[in-house]
Amino acid sequence: MASAPTGDADESVFDQFLSDRGHETEQVDWEREYNKKQCPECGGLHDLSAADCTVCGWSP
Structure with a gap:
């Protein structure tokens, strides 16, 4: 089962995992x-x- 970050603490752990x-x-x-x-x-x-970008469709 996949889980999604639910708050700032979860996001910081996930961000740390990715940055590592x-x-x-x-x-x-x-x-x-x-x-x-x-x-x-x-x-x-x-x-x-x-x-948003009209060239590639990117948006912040």
């Missing part, structure tokens, strides 16, 4: 490029009002 094995566990957000948002996945540039 070389995975990134930080929250990923838009990068800034001059006056545009840049998608961290594909590098697509968008207006500051963008909520």
Whole structure:
């Protein structure tokens, strides 16, 4: 039976497990490029009002 994290304590244990094995566990957000948002996945540039990437579909 699979289990999902249910709270901050569970998430920190799960994040520690992943980071011990070389995975990134930080929250990923838009990068800034001059006056545009840049998608961290594909590098697509968008207006500051963008909520998701129209190139690859990524959303924070």
